[in-house]
Amino acid sequence: xxxxxxxxxxxxxxxxxxxxxxxxxWCPGCGDYAVLSAVQQFMPELGIPPERIVFVTGIGCAGRFxxxxxxxxxxxxxxxxxxxxxxxxxxxxxxxxWIVTGDGDSLSIGGNHLIHALRRNVPLKILLMNNQIYGLTxxxxxxxxxxxKITKSTPFGVSDHPFNPVALALGAEATxxxxxxDRDRQHLTEVLRAASQHEGAALIEIYQNCxxxxxxxxxxxxxxxxxxxxxxRLEPGRPIRFGAxxxxxxxxSPEGGLEIVDVADCGEESLLVHDPHGTDPGVAFSxxxxxxxxxxxxxxxxxxxxxxxxxxxTAAPAAPASDAQLSELLLSGDTWTVA
Amino acid sequence: xxxxxxxxxxxxIRFAGDSGDGMQLAGSRFTDATAMVGxxxxxxxxxxxxxxxxxxxxxxxxxxxxxxxxxxxxxxxDAPNVLVAMNPAALKANLGELDRGATIIVNEDAFTKRNLExxxxxxxxxxxxxxxxxxxxxxxxxxxxxxxxxxxEEVSTRDAGxxxxxxxxxxxxxxxxxxxxxxxxxxxxxxxxxxxxxxxNLNAFNAGWSFGETTELLDVQxxxxxxTDVPPGTYRNVNGTTALTLxxxxxxxxxxxxxxxxxxxITPASEILHELSRHARFGVSTIQAEDEIAAAGMALGxxxxxxxxxxxxxxxxxxxxxxxxxxxxxxxxxxxVIDVQRAGPSTGMPTKTEQSDLLLxxxxxxxxxxxxxLAPSTAGGCFEAAFEAARIAIEYRTPxxxxxxxxxxxxxxxxxxxxxxxxxxxxxxxxxxxxxxDGADGDGAFLxxxxxxRLARPWAVPGTPGLQHRIGGLEKADxxxxxxxxxxxxxxxxxxxxxxxxxxxxxxxxxxxDAEPGxxxxxxxxxxxxxxxxxxxxxxRADGYKVxxxxxxxxxxxxxxxxxxxxxFDRVLVPEMNSGQLALLLxxxxxxxxxxxxxxxxxxxxxxxxxxxxxxxx
Numbered sequence: 001x002x003x004x005x006x007x008x009x010x011x012x013x014x015x016x017x018x019x020x021x022x023x024x025x026w027c028p029g030c031g032d033y034a035v036l037s038a039v040q041q042f043m044p045e046l047g048i049p050p051e052r053i054v055f056v057t058g059i060g061c062a063g064r065f066x067x068x069x070x071x072x073x074x075x076x077x078x079x080x081x082x083x084x085x086x087x088x089x090x091x092x093x094x095x096x097x098w099i100v101t102g103d104g105d106s107l108s109i110g111g112n113h114l115i116h117a118l119r120r121n122v123p124l125k126i127l128l129m130n131n132q133i134y135g136l137t138x139x140x141x142x143x144x145x146x147x148x149k150i151t152k153s154t155p156f157g158v159s160d161h162p163f164n165p166v167a168l169a170l171g172a173e174a175t176x177x178x179x180x181x182d183r184d185r186q187h188l189t190e191v192l193r194a195a196s197q198h199e200g201a202a203l204i205e206i207y208q209n210c211x212x213x214x215x216x217x218x219x220x221x222x223x224x225x226x227x228x229x230x231x232x233r234l235e236p237g238r239p240i241r242f243g244a245x246x247x248x249x250x251x252x253s254p255e256g257g258l259e260i261v262d263v264a265d266c267g268e269e270s271l272l273v274h275d276p277h278g279t280d281p282g283v284a285f286s287x288x289x290x291x292x293x294x295x296x297x298x299x300x301x302x303x304x305x306x307x308x309x310x311x312x313x314t315a316a317p318a319a320p321a322s323d324a325q326l327s328e329l330l331l332s333g334d335t336w337t338v339a
Numbered sequence: 340x341x342x343x344x345x346x347x348x349x350x351x352i353r354f355a356g357d358s359g360d361g362m363q364l365a366g367s368r369f370t371d372a373t374a375m376v377g378x379x380x381x382x383x384x385x386x387x388x389x390x391x392x393x394x395x396x397x398x399x400x401x402x403x404x405x406x407x408x409x410x411x412x413x414x415x416x417d418a419p420n421v422l423v424a425m426n427p428a429a430l431k432a433n434l435g436e437l438d439r440g441a442t443i444i445v446n447e448d449a450f451t452k453r454n455l456e457x458x459x460x461x462x463x464x465x466x467x468x469x470x471x472x473x474x475x476x477x478x479x480x481x482x483x484x485x486x487x488x489x490x491x492e493e494v495s496t497r498d499a500g501x502x503x504x505x506x507x508x509x510x511x512x513x514x515x516x517x518x519x520x521x522x523x524x525x526x527x528x529x530x531x532x533x534x535x536x537x538x539x540n541l542n543a544f545n546a547g548w549s550f551g552e553t554t555e556l557l558d559v560q561x562x563x564x565x566x567t568d569v570p571p572g573t574y575r576n577v578n579g580t581t582a583l584t585l586x587x588x589x590x591x592x593x594x595x596x597x598x599x600x601x602x603x604x605i606t607p608a609s610e611i612l613h614e615l616s617r618h619a620r621f622g623v624s625t626i627q628a629e630d631e632i633a634a635a636g637m638a639l640g641x642x643x644x645x646x647x648x649x650x651x652x653x654x655x656x657x658x659x660x661x662x663x664x665x666x667x668x669x670x671x672x673x674x675x676v677i678d679v680q681r682a683g684p685s686t687g688m689p690t691k692t693e694q695s696d697l698l699l700x701x702x703x704x705x706x707x708x709x710x711x712x713l714a715p716s717t718a719g720g721c722f723e724a725a726f727e728a729a730r731i732a733i734e735y736r737t738p739x740x741x742x743x744x745x746x747x748x749x750x751x752x753x754x755x756x757x758x759x760x761x762x763x764x765x766x767x768x769x770x771x772x773x774x775x776x777d778g779a780d781g782d783g784a785f786l787x788x789x790x791x792x793r794l795a796r797p798w799a800v801p802g803t804p805g806l807q808h809r810i811g812g813l814e815k816a817d818x819x820x821x822x823x824x825x826x827x828x829x830x831x832x833x834x835x836x837x838x839x840x841x842x843x844x845x846x847x848x849x850x851x852x853d854a855e856p857g858x859x860x861x862x863x864x865x866x867x868x869x870x871x872x873x874x875x876x877x878x879x880r881a882d883g884y885k886v887x888x889x890x891x892x893x894x895x896x897x898x899x900x901x902x903x904x905x906x907x908f909d910r911v912l913v914p915e916m917n918s919g920q921l922a923l924l925l926x927x928x929x930x931x932x933x934x935x936x937x938x939x940x941x942x943x944x945x946x947x948x949x950x951x952x953x954x955x956x957x
Contacts, residue, residue: 077636084640
């Protein structure tokens with residue numbers, strides 16, 4: 001880290017300024033490495049010194065993230081990251097606070113804290129690493145595991161209907177919701193940038209490959225030969241179309257939802273133009289539900305980005321009262337004196 | 340006619356009625372007027388768990404008791420001398436607690452056939468002679484109130500009937516010579532926006548007073564002279580909730596750390612959230628969390644950010660917060676946890692008091708996770724307990740549990756307002772520079788788990804340049820705070836955490852014993868039973884028994900002389916509102932054969948019970 005100029009008011013930070021001295025201990029090939037590297041690479045762009053950035057994590061493989069960032073960090077308890085971070089955000093408006101969590105941490109044991117942080121619009125950036133499996137406990141079904149999946153805890157297949165994290169966040173009135181992929185650093189970085197510029201809570205679902213317990217869960221979106229056919233890249237102000245030649249697209253269906261069509265059949269002018277800033281969250285919700293699971297054409301990008309009052313911005317003064325004010329408070333109400 | 344005035348040293352009055360009858364209001368107004376007279380006093384509200392239990396039933400009876408005297412008193416009293424019963428259910432629910440000769444003032448209008456049936460009376464007790472052991476005054480309060488407010492615009496007959504609590508207050512105010520101005524001012528302020536209601540309540544109050552003065556029904560007025568044995572100073576009336584919130588704010592001011600309270604609504608702790616939420620201008624932030632777990636997490640997150648983090652709850656919430664409190668033990672961050680105890684297990688009796696969370700507070704977490712536990716013993720004492728809990732939390736970087744209870748939270752007493760200058764400053768000693776490495780002045784690395792003379796670790800808050808560090812629930816290496824699975828390190832860290840908490844005893848005053856020469860029996864209590872124990876001991880002594888008493892305000896660590904005190908008596912009696920939790924602890928720690936007196940009725944201990952237990956052991 002260097003300070004540019006005598007006043008030291010322009011920061012020149014590099015990725016190295018955000019790397020802690022701790023050895024990373026995820027499995028070889030884990031998608032978490034790619035996300036960590038992308039985040040460390042992106043951090044200098046914030047223009048915020050490392051001491052004013054905090055990473056809060058819960059339990060699970062993603063929970064280790066905070067140890068690897070040379071910022072302030074708290075590795076909390078299972079699912080409680082948003083609660084710890086909400087307290088911190090209430091206390092300290094001057095900090096940039098990031099949560100790194102997983103599908104078990106945030107959607108199962110910590111579901112309540114996640115939805116309330118989103119509806120309150122607490123200024124937190126939440127990176128939800130979704131690998132559709134419990135990794136740290138060695139391979140049980142998670143709340144995003146697909147129906148029928150054989151895992152250690154579901155030898156006859158998952159029978160619990162999975163959560164769709166983007167749809168869940170939209171239902172919780174989140175003001176910023178995006179989805180990206182661990183292996184697409186450029187897209188991941190663009191989403192991080194947009195989230196950091198958003199005032200209020202931002203939820204980013206990151207499809208993250210677990211090479212040990214759920215390898216290839218997102219292959220349809222990451223493998224060269226199929227990804228063009230399955231990645232629906234949402235770009236604000238542009239018609240929603242995909243495929244190697246842009247031959248497919250999304251239109252409003254007569255029933256009121258959305259459907260995927262061949263552009264040749266409908267014409268480009270009938271395609272839905274993506275608008276993450278629209279007041280009606282219904283379109284974003286329909287987009288989130290275009291695919292049952294990420295084995296078919298699936299939207300990635302920013303689903304929703306709207307403004308709403310930010311939690312805690314009307315809070316108490318940052319300093320306690322004076323002794324004189326305290327004295328006045330203690331003596332308030334009906335008092336009497338005994339000589 | 341000329342009425343006589345009799346002096347009384349002390350009087351216990353209980354206002355009882357339907358939960359919609361405004362008995363808490365009448366009681367608290369009588370209390371404020373009593374404080375103005377300069378009597379010492381203590382109060383105890385007692386209300387049903389249901390917000391609106393069926394009117395007229397025993398389940399719906401709400402009561403407020405005040406004990407006031409011309410000398411210092413220690414409890415809200417056991418058996419009332421005067422019962423105000425606004426309906427048959429209120430009479431029936433409270434009659435069993437009256438001594439022979441007690442005065443009963445009833446609203447005879449409410450003794451209708453229907454109300455008698457709802458209360459389960461086969462015959463009207465006012466007519467069948469069943470109250471002959473008492474002095475009964477029958478006053479048609481509803482009729483007289485309605486008549487007093489006739490003609491006021493905007494006031495319906497129903498509104499008029501609802502002012503009868505003020506009529507009853509007027510009668511009692513006359514009977515005990517309470518000043519009326521303070522009550523009238525209160526009515527005028529309370530209903531300032533509703534002139535009709537203001538006038539109705541004033542008329543009802545005045546009518547009650549005049550009724551006492553002019554009727555022959557009440558032939559004697561009582562006088563309780565001002566208490567003369569209270570220390571000089573400025574006083575106000577506080578309940579435990581108010582005192583506790585003032586103590587937290589005082590600790591915030593004297594430490595310079597803004598207060599963040601995160602809570603989830605729960606009886607009887609919600610009032611702490613309500614009160615603190617009104618004090619934003621004192622730098623207080625309050626968060627109504629989504630659940631008890633989140634409330635603890637938010638308070639701890641705020642503490643990580645350099646704030647005084649507090650969460651308040653009752654038993655069921657304590658169960659849920661255990662995980663976060665354990666994290667605070669591992670993180671070694673300040674956190675104040677208030678447990679306003681109520682009767683359990685599970686939902687139990689939410690509005691009834693108990694002291695049954697002691698072992699939960701001490702041991703209710705997985706792993707070796709010691710933490711300091713304090714218990715206030717009086718409503719006013721909640722101020723000191725909250726302040727002291729914050730001091731210990733900040734200075735030792737530890738979660739601290741304060742065990743209040745439902746009785747303390749809602750009972751009130753005169754409280755001598757402390758001089759702010761006399762409150763000790765609390766130095767948070769926030770870390771501002773690296774403390775490890777090669778340089779003589781510690782210009783190298785930052786070691787978040789190094790320790791000072793108290794074994795407290797440095798508290799470096801986000802925003803402090805150069806001190807970025809990571810903490811978490813995984814075991815830390817001594818000094819560096821890096822993750823460590825080393826067995827020897829874990830043993831050392833476990834010992835350091837325990838020694839840190841045990842070392843707090845150095846700050847504590849020794850356990851003070853109130854003993855008479857020759858006393859062989861010690862009565863040792865903790866928490867809200869102090870008033871009852873001291874009053875019971877006082878009565879036993881008045882009867883010639885020799886007995887000593889002492890009271891614990893710190894349950895972990897215990898005062899250093901606790902074992903010596905216990906061993907210096909032949910017998911030790913430990914009264915508790917639980918099944919003997921402190922007794923179990925003392926037996927285990929000190930191998931002393933203490934005897935338990937346990938009360939689990941959802942009611943505070945009574946002086947008469949303590950007296951009886953003392954007498955039985957002589």
